[in-house]
Amino acid sequence: MKRSDPNSDIGSSHVCPWWLAYSFDNPIRRWIHRPLKLLAPFVTKGMHAIDVGCGMGVFSIAMAELVGDSGRVTALDLQDKMLEITRKRANWAGIGHRIQTVQGTADQLEGDGSIDFALAFWMVHEVPDRFGFFNRICSALKPDGILLVAEPNMHVSRKEFDRTIALASEAGLQPYAQQPTVRLSLSKVLVKRNR
Numbered sequence: 001m002k003r004s005d006p007n008s009d010i011g012s013s014h015v016c017p018w019w020l021a022y023s024f025d026n027p028i029r030r031w032i033h034r035p036l037k038l039l040a041p042f043v044t045k046g047m048h049a050i051d052v053g054c055g056m057g058v059f060s061i062a063m064a065e066l067v068g069d070s071g072r073v074t075a076l077d078l079q080d081k082m083l084e085i086t087r088k089r090a091n092w093a094g095i096g097h098r099i100q101t102v103q104g105t106a107d108q109l110e111g112d113g114s115i116d117f118a119l120a121f122w123m124v125h126e127v128p129d130r131f132g133f134f135n136r137i138c139s140a141l142k143p144d145g146i147l148l149v150a151e152p153n154m155h156v157s158r159k160e161f162d163r164t165i166a167l168a169s170e171a172g173l174q175p176y177a178q179q180p181t182v183r184l185s186l187s188k189v190l191v192k193r194n195r
């Protein structure tokens with residue numbers, strides 16, 4: 001799908017360094033975001049779920065608990081150090097076998113429409129080409145597959161977030177009926193609809 005306005009897609013290319021992730025990936029953050037409770041309405045047993053920009057894996061691990069042994073989780077991140085910590089944490093939790101870590105960007109995803117659920121938590125503002133990103137996610141999702149986007153409201157303005165969602169919509173992702181409140185965030189649940 002082509003982008004109608006290439007100038008509307010100017011994101012930041014600043015990427016959160018792995019050591020800074022400890023400042024927000026800690027027990028307080030897990031209490032604030034309650035990953036299992038947040039994801040449970042969208043992720044169920046047997047699904048293939050993906051955590052894009054997984055960081056240290058706080059949501060990947062919750063997803064792996066929800067998909068069970070019949071499902072699988074892909075944890076994707078640019079930084080190998082983040083993935084190393086995700087693997088370690090998943091192994092401690094006894095669910096490492098359900099998580100495949102992949103280093104890279106959304107370009108590494110197969111565009112085969114095999115994914116049930118995708119998460120992009122506090123990462124889209126770090127992606128330089130957001131339209132390309134959403135286009136890639138859209139190809140990777142099954143029809144009626146779901147993407148949850150959450151952006152930190154201390155870094156991302158409402159206007160910027162609305163522009164991000166407009167790009168997602170241009171790529172083929174439409175607002176979903178169920179919209180949870182995500183603390184400290186601007187968020188939207190989107191669904192891939194055939195057009």
Ligand SMILES: C[S@@+](CC[C@H](N)C(=O)[O-])C[C@H]1O[C@@H](n2cnc3c(N)ncnc32)[C@H](O)[C@@H]1O
Nearest residue numbers: 016053054055077078079104105121122123126
């Ligand atoms: C602020 S952290 C958030 C991590 C995690 N989602 C969380 O909520 O704890 C953003 C993460 O996105 C990753 N990232 C940034 N741009 C990316 C891209 N284009 N593709 C994959 N990962 C990316 C960074 O390496 C970093 O680990």
